[in-house]
Amino acid sequence: MLKMAASAGKIYCRLPKSKLALFANLNIFRKDGIALRYVANERQMHSSASYLATIKLDMPSLSPTMEKGNIIKWYKKEGDTVSPGDVLCKIETDKAMMDMETEETGILAKIIVPADSKDVPIGSLIALLVEEGDDWKNVQIPAEAAAKPPSKPATETPTPVVTTAAVPASPPSAALSSDHGDHRHLVGPSVKKLLQEYNISSNDVPATGPAGALLKGDVLNYINSKKLSKSVTPPAASTPSTPAPKVEPAAAPGANYIDIPLTSMRRTIAKRLTESKSTIPHAYASIDSNMGALTELRKTLAADGVKISVNDFIVKAAALALQRSPKVNAIWANDGPKLSQSVDISVAVATPNGLITPIVKGASYLSVEQISSTVKELSGRAKEGKLLPHEYQGGSFSISNLGMFGITEFSAVINPPQLAILAIGTSRTEASMKGNQLKMTVTLSYDSRGLNEVEATRFLEEFRNALENPQFMLGGTNLDSAAEAFAF
């Protein structure tokens, strides 16, 4: 710290006293830790008598999330006096129009970024102030501002941080102790490239540019005088201007992922589900059913040698409920819901290739036994991939049952153009005043364009009534499914 103060003093003492503080003020805007003391460069002081002390105004961050902003309008013009609290310009941030105020006193000497400038990154120089009484017309524009256009990409700004601020242990001596360290930031892209290519430190090259800027000519002279040749080390990734030697993709490091080739079935599923989730306003409703009666009934049937799964009853219950609340048994086509003539229930079946939904057609007219055998037959062929298109395309309603896997409850994605899908959870034992009860939660996902809450609720009530009174589901016609479909 002492060392820094001493060296800073050395620089300052060459300046007229009245300018002293202003110089010191210059670097407070820099985020990269490089002192902007180039104005205090000794050679500059001696050669340029008309030099003016400037206060640099940077693009401010006027909202916490602002990265760049648009300058809409300057309220002050060059030559205007500025005092604390004055509004200089109107800036559009990512959120709002804001006025930029200043706390400085002086004359607005130079507007570097004019009105109607878009995407000015924060921290870039937008204007220069000089002290009152100074000849503002002769203000010197820093090479930094002249070299970089105002619409430079924001990514350029943080690069110096990496190179210079990485030495926090001894910042004062590293950043400020030497005079020749001051113009290091004043290198243009071409100079930077040369320095990198020839592996030269900018400190070694005598700079002759305005305000101590290092010019390309300086570097070329230096290279010629020292007879240097290009360094072997390839330029770092920071030279995007040379796209030719592009590294091969195979050699790309960090391959932490394994690509799985997409089957067309998976691709279709992805497309349809994305379409569903992004275009259908999904709404959800859940209901609990008491499974006690159904369990008893299944026990009785099992004793008679009839094996019917819970899923078969669920399909039947859904079919009955659809019959009683027909608005749910519909598809969305041509911008409106269309009631389906028959109750065709798509039953989701997991196959090695993904989910497929074979259809139990005319389910409301089938007996539970018929449903059972149909589902068994269809899912068997589904797993072998032997379903015919008409056996899984269409359908007016879907059921997805994860109960056998122990899932308590879940929400399914609607299978367009259908209006609703029922997600079935597992049966679980719940303590109640009447002793232990077997409960099952189902969740209806429905298209709220075609169905409202009342209709969805109505359907769920019917579904629960059917499940809780399973004896009524044992009825059915004696027709086979084909005849049933024909009869409809």
Added chain:
Amino acid sequence: MQFFRTFRPLGNNTVPLKALQGCSYSTATEAVHNVTPYKLHRLEEGPKTTVTYGRDEALKYYRQMRTIRVLETTAANLYKSKIIRGFCHLYSGQEAVAVGMEGAITHEDSVITAYRAHGWTYTRGADVRSVLAELTGRKTGCANGKGGSMHMYAKNFYGGNGIVGAQVPLGAGIAFAHKYKNEEKVCIALYGDGAANQGQIFEAYNIAKLWNLPCIFVCENNGYGMGTSMARSSASVDYYSRGDYIPGIWVDGMDVLAVREATRFAKDYALKNGPIVIEAFTYRYHGHSMSDPGTSYRTREEVQEVRQKRDPIGKFKDVIVQAGVVSEAEIKKIEEEIKKEVADAAELAKNDPELPPEELYTHVYMDPPPNFKIRGCDDSILAATR
């Protein structure tokens, strides 16, 4: 060098005792200043309205106020360059309150304030670099970079408190400690016109008066509680009288000498009689915090008018220059020194190292046993503390 002494107040506010016209060096060593009359509540007699001050004091107060102003401007700029993040409440406009009060108390007296703490941290003895480094979150900050804008501390300065109004009962507690230990010290507990309407303020008033604690309750009335003007938030805007049974003084908070005189009176009163309320009528130039542009509930013209007519620094400069105590050239020199000092401090504050992550687990317990470990936010973390 001879000078003659007079305490006879004249018509104008400032009476030069010794001013050499046309000379760039000031030689007057003392001057008299008439302050805006105080308003008193339950007091027969108030502080003196004619204030004497010396050249050294004038220089000191000017330097302190100016430093706070430049410090806050620098903080605003660093914030707008995203070097300071998070909360940041600036003191610009209110400098005369901290500097004036500090002029009447000693560093043995205690101070506690709210989140607008940068100026007070500086006057309490923390240097500019440690305040800026605290804002930039560096090791060299006055709270090791762990506190930031709202949680700065110094000797006998109890923060920097983020919870609006909560510092006032704490201040009464500090005053209680002074009384309990039979110390001849007071505690200054500061709050804003916004917090003045909180219930806990009145609870603190009550216990302080009940036990006659040496506490000076200071309402820094800058006119706006966040974005609400005092007239829209307070049934009574006479904050100096709202202690009811506690006497109060209204003072022009833009006049550093008036604030000093009122504080001197209040300290004397508090040590003898118990609590007293001071309302320092002041103004804030910036928004409530950095996320408030500060112009949606007041006009820009209003702010500019205060800056021109009531600015505590500009006005004080006029007073001392007219009195011949300090010359324009000296002022200029001080301003340049301050600009350089703050800019250098800012440079250091930007480059000082940050605390390592292990420091997250330190300063949690007072004097923990050796090898004591504490849990992090997740059970797998068991870190050493000290």
